[in-house]
Amino acid sequence: MTTASPKLRIQEVALHYDDGQTRALDGVSLEVAPGEFVAIVGPSGSGKSSLLNVIGTLEQPTAGQVYLDGKAYSEIRDASLFRRENIGFVFQSFNLIPTLTALENVVVPTVGGSGRVAAHRSRAQALLAQLGLGARMGHLPGKLSGGERQRVAIARALINNPRMILADEPTGSLDSANAEQVLDILKGVIKQQGLAMIMVTHDAKVSAHADRIIHMRDGRIEQEGGT
Amino acid sequence: MTRMLVLAGLMLVACQVDAAGLNGAEAAEKMRQARLSDGFEARMDVLVTLPDGAHPAPLKLSVIGQMTRERQRVLVRGIAPASVKDRYIVAERVTGGSVRAWRYDAKLKPQAVSPMEGIFGSSLAVWDFFTPWWGWHKQEMLGAGKVRGHDCDKIRSQADQPADKVQYVESCIDSKTGVAFETRQYDARHVLQRESSVVALIRKESGGQAAKKSRVKDGSGKVSAIDVYAGDEEYQVTAETFAVLDRLSADQ
């Protein structure tokens, strides 16, 4: 499925390691529209996470090109700045910093950037309150439940007003109730803010929430279609 | 202050020569030359340890010496404790190379004593101040040695007179500093009579090194630790300095 004005366009992207011996991605093309929720599914080693890394500028493709609003990734001069301004990551294992409180974890992506510290703090507080963690802001991650931790991670992903969310198995470490809740939150957020979300998952129940599901195998898109 | 430390080298057999590449006679001659002085004075603390480990009261001594080609004489004055205060030992080297010594004080008339006798009960002998062995005819280079990790050249000096108590002296001259780090005196039966060693050095004005602290052990096992704390390398010997010795010499 393509849209008339694609926000994210992936064109014949390949990602090879070991001088081409290992082909993590092999000619992947994909378009994601604004506000669209795309789930990427496939067996382990199919290239799901590699695709997410390339979209998130964590890795540079060996061949092909990725465009965001028509701008090629190869023209990006500062990938860190690009990520800060455009992408929010949500990881399976939350990846919170254990010695920082929930609130501090949320503001971590703003450290060293522009803007006033107090403004970042206010926004983080608002995000946490919005995600139902208003009373848990001062808690360390160790004192939070899995669902709460992932909600902190979602707030962290949203702190810099990204244009898309890249989520790698965001419910993989949660029980079904918490998984459902996190998914609802993510869906609500992208709907409310008009963000695109690309989510890697193994879970068919999770992928069922997506607007579109991409099946990958051996670094290629095997099949794509609506849910 | 450095001069007083030079004196330690001068007196306590720690003279500076570069013995490397010389034969025994040449090295001994260099040591002898290095000891020549119109006058010197050194004051030293001497801590005696008896063979049973007991320590008599520490001695404080002043030593005045004159070592020219013509005359070689030494005056030792006791400064402390009270038992040796203002007691003197005077000695000279006479023709033929032997050393003779007298002791005296304000009340006591000079009495002849053996130059080998320990000064005021220490193991330090006035004979050592003259280092007569550097003037002996037979000097033999024994080769390279090592003293407390220092490379040195060993020299054996053989006495000219077969009747002398000390028949040969073995010295080890540090090849880097030129200091005689160790000296051992033996009798005819090869029994060690006295050994002296330099414990600590200090830099001299000339850039060389001299002994500051030394240790002398006699045949009985009595040890004297010597620390030269003051002195004057250019001491002005006056007519008064060795007046007693001059009178004694005139009498004889």
Added chain:
Amino acid sequence: MTLLEFAISNLRRRAARSGLTMSAIALGIAAVVALTSIAWGFEASWQKANDARGTDLIVTRVASENTMPTPFREERVRQVLAAMPHVHEVVGLLSEMLTVSEDAPPVFVFGWVYGSYLWDHLKLQQGHWPREPMEDGVVIGSIAAETLHKKVGDFIEIEGKRFAVIGLFESSAVVENGALIMTLDQAQLITDKPGKVNVLNIKLDTTASEAEVQAIKERVKRELPGYVAITSGELVRKNAVVRISKAMSNATILIAGLVGALVVFNTMLMSINERTKEIGILLALGWQRATVMKLVFSEAVVLSLLGGAAGILVGIGIAWGLEHVELMRGKIDPVFSVPFCFAVLGLSVLLGICGGIYPALKAARMQPSAALRYE
């Protein structure tokens, strides 16, 4: 949250290691502070002693590089000097460090020309000054009085001669407070140095210009071969003990610097290795490589700054303690100043920066995708 707050939080997270690292830095800095302050203090104290006496130039033997320069016969030299223009007074000084009590460490014994200007700067606290050139009496400095447990009216045996303590004085120079002073004639007598002095002190008249002082120096060089006229500062700087203590303090700075930098390096490198995944997360969250470097540097600098500050306090404590140890009383006068403390803090920061360079570069060069996979 600022970068600094984050850095401090990271250090607090590993409190034991941070504490040990800071302790190591503190010890190195303490050694630097103690030795440097003592070396400078030693120099300053001797200079103060010479300056306080009002001496403009000092004449010694050329080769003299010791605390107490080599003694020499003064008469001819003094006559030549006294004939030079602007020379107001030429007085001799003899000095030795002598043991005067079995219970106390050696003290400086000075012999000063009776009635000369050298005595003028001392403040008599009790008793009186020598009343004649051959008086069998000594005046005792306040610190020497304490260390030797002597007061006015007591007796001290110096080099076998009994002296009455006739006065107690206070000087602005700590080396004089730790000393005994007698007339030059007595000092020459007990040290068996008749007619000899260690140095000749020259007091110039007030009209002597810098150029004229220089001219006197040149004339001494020309007319008195083997002798040199120098200022008190020059004499002290030439002093072997001052040079050795300064060399030791410099060596300590170097060693402490190297050790400190290595300690910081080791700590930061271990910390970076342990936090590989965390750094990957930060990079994934949009932290720029420069920000990661700043974080590592901040941690290194905070460590070294806190260690340095603690080290300065410990160093001041050590120097103060040494100053009051019986053996050192009246001989050292450690010098501390605000610029000195800031310089030491600067050295600490430099250690932090040097030790942090490689870990910071390593952290910043991490590939976020690889770091995220790191377990």
